[in-house]
Amino acid sequence: MGNTVQPMRSSFTNADLVECVLVSLPDFRCLASTILTSKTIYNVFQQHPRSVVRSVAYNLVGPALPQALRLVRCQNAQLYSKPIDELLGEDDIQKNPALSSEDIISLVAISACVQIQELESLFSWRMKDRRFKTSQLSLAESTRFQKAMYRLCLFSAAYGCKAYQSVLEPDSDLEEVESALEAARTLRKGFFDSFSTPELRDIQRVEMFLRGIIARAEGDCFTTIPPATYSPESSYALYCAPHKVIDVYKEGLDCIDICEEEDEELFFHNFMDGPLTSVLADRKEPNIIPVKQKQAIIDEVIGEHDRCSQCQSDIVQGLDLWGPSNWSYLWDTPPLYSITQLLKGYVSANLADKAHFTTVLRETSAAELVEGLFDYKTPAYYTWNKEDWLCRQCLEKLMRDHLHIWYLGQKVKRGDVIPGNCWYGYNCRTQTHKLEHAQKLNHWCEPIKGDAPPTNI
Numbered sequence: 001m002g003n004t005v006q007p008m009r010s011s012f013t014n015a016d017l018v019e020c021v022l023v024s025l026p027d028f029r030c031l032a033s034t035i036l037t038s039k040t041i042y043n044v045f046q047q048h049p050r051s052v053v054r055s056v057a058y059n060l061v062g063p064a065l066p067q068a069l070r071l072v073r074c075q076n077a078q079l080y081s082k083p084i085d086e087l088l089g090e091d092d093i094q095k096n097p098a099l100s101s102e103d104i105i106s107l108v109a110i111s112a113c114v115q116i117q118e119l120e121s122l123f124s125w126r127m128k129d130r131r132f133k134t135s136q137l138s139l140a141e142s143t144r145f146q147k148a149m150y151r152l153c154l155f156s157a158a159y160g161c162k163a164y165q166s167v168l169e170p171d172s173d174l175e176e177v178e179s180a181l182e183a184a185r186t187l188r189k190g191f192f193d194s195f196s197t198p199e200l201r202d203i204q205r206v207e208m209f210l211r212g213i214i215a216r217a218e219g220d221c222f223t224t225i226p227p228a229t230y231s232p233e234s235s236y237a238l239y240c241a242p243h244k245v246i247d248v249y250k251e252g253l254d255c256i257d258i259c260e261e262e263d264e265e266l267f268f269h270n271f272m273d274g275p276l277t278s279v280l281a282d283r284k285e286p287n288i289i290p291v292k293q294k295q296a297i298i299d300e301v302i303g304e305h306d307r308c309s310q311c312q313s314d315i316v317q318g319l320d321l322w323g324p325s326n327w328s329y330l331w332d333t334p335p336l337y338s339i340t341q342l343l344k345g346y347v348s349a350n351l352a353d354k355a356h357f358t359t360v361l362r363e364t365s366a367a368e369l370v371e372g373l374f375d376y377k378t379p380a381y382y383t384w385n386k387e388d389w390l391c392r393q394c395l396e397k398l399m400r401d402h403l404h405i406w407y408l409g410q411k412v413k414r415g416d417v418i419p420g421n422c423w424y425g426y427n428c429r430t431q432t433h434k435l436e437h438a439q440k441l442n443h444w445c446e447p448i449k450g451d452a453p454p455t456n457i
C-alpha cells in the first residue's frame with residue numbers, strides 16, 4: 001500500500017501546494033527568488049501568473065490595495081484635472097486585473113513609503129491609544145485609515161499642484177484663472193461626491209488629523225490636541241502631498257515651502273475641506289460629526305473614559321489626558337508665548353534672564369520639560385506623580401507653580417552663580433526696567449515681602 005504512489009495525483013497536489021505557497025509570499029522579491037529556484041515552481045507560476053502576482057500585491061499592500069493601485073495607476077497615467085468618470089476607479093483592479101511591471105514598481109514604492117506608516121502610528125497614538133507610539137489599530141481600523149489616506153493622496157495628485165500646472169499658464173489673465181478655478185471646484189466636489197458618507201467621514205477625519213499636525217507645528221497651542229486650523233500652510237501641504245505632513249511633525253513648518261503666488265493661493269485655499277464639506281452639506285449632513293458621537297475610523301478608543309489623576313474632571317477624558325507616554329506630542333517647537341504667560345509675577349520680563357529663558361525653552365523638549373517640573377516638585381504637590389494622567393488645567397497648574405523653580409535649576413546646572421534672592425521675588429517690578437537690579441539679585445523665587453516695588457536697588 002505504502003508504495004502505491006499515484007504520479008498524477010501527486011503532481012496535482014504538489015502544484016496545488018506550490019501555488020498555495022506562492023500566493024502567500026509577502027513581497028515580489030520573495031516571489032522572484034522562489035520561482036527561480038526550480039523549473040517546476042516556475043511552471044506552476046506560469047499557469048496563473050496574474051492571480052499569483054495580485055495575491056502577493058495584496059500581501060504587500062494590504063486590504064487597501066484597490067485604493068493604492070488606483071492611486072499609482074492614476075499617477076502613472078498623469079490623470080490631472082479629470083472628471084471623476086475619466087479617472088480610473090477603485091474597481092480598476094477588477095477591470096484590469098493584470099498588474100504591469102510599472103504597477104508593481106509603484107506598489108512596491110508605496111508599500112515602502114514610511115511616511116504613511118508613520119502617519120498611521122501617529123494617528124493611533126493620538127486617536128486610539130495614547131500609551132503607544134506604534135500603531136495599535138485593528139485590521140479594520142488600519143484599513144479604513146489607509147484607504148482614506150490613499151484617497152487623500154489621489155485627490156491631491158489629481159487636483160492639487162500638478163493639476164494647477166496642467167490647466168494654467170504662468171501668465172494667465174484673471175478671467176482664465178477664474179474659469180479654471182470654477183472648473184477645479186466642480187471637479188473636486190465630483191471626486192468627493194463619489195464616496196459614501198461613512199467613507200467621506202474617514203477621509204475627513206484623516207484630513208483634520210493632518211491639519212492638526214500642522215497646527216501643532218505652528219506652535220500656538222499648548223496642552224490641548226491642536227485644533228485643525230484652516231491655515232494657508234495646512235491647505236498648501238495637503239494640496240502638494242498629504243503624506244509629507246509627517247515631515248512637518250518631525251521637522252517643523254520649515255519643510256513647507258509655501259507658494260506665495262496669488263493665483264495659486266486661490267487654488268489651494270480650503271483645498272480639501274471646501275469641497276468635502278460642500279458634499280456633506282448637500283447630503284444634509286452636519287459639517288463634522290458631533291463630539292459625543294462615535295468618530296470615524298476608530299472603533300474603540302483605549303482609556304476613552306479615563307479621568308485626570310488629580311482633579312478627576314468629567315469634562316476632560318481619555319485622549320485629552322497627558323502622561324509620560326504622550327508628553328512629547330505637546331509640542332515640537334515650544335509655544336513660547338503660552339508657556340511664558342504661565343510664569344509667575346513679572347519674571348517673564350526680567351531684563352537679565354528673559355532671553356536666556358527663551359533659549360533654554362527652545363532647547364528643551366516637551367517631555368524633558370514636564371518631567372523636569374516633577375523633579376522640582378514643591379511640598380503642595382506631594383500626591384502628584386510623573387505617571388499621573390493630567391488634564392490641561394492640571395498640567396498648566398503644575399507648570400505655573402514650578403516653571404520658575406525649574407529654570408533656576410537649569411541655571412544652577414550650567415554652573416551659574418545664583419545671587420541672593422530679591423525680597424520681592426518674581427513679583428519684583430524693578431527687574432523689568434533696571435538691568436543692574438535684575439542682574440544683581442535672583443528673582444526666580446517666592447516673594448518674602450509684599451509685591452510693592454522696592455524703593456531702591
Ligand SMILES: [Zn+2]
Nearest residue numbers: 308311391394
Ligand atoms: Zn485635572
Ligand SMILES: [Zn+2]
Nearest residue numbers: 422428430431
Ligand atoms: Zn527685585
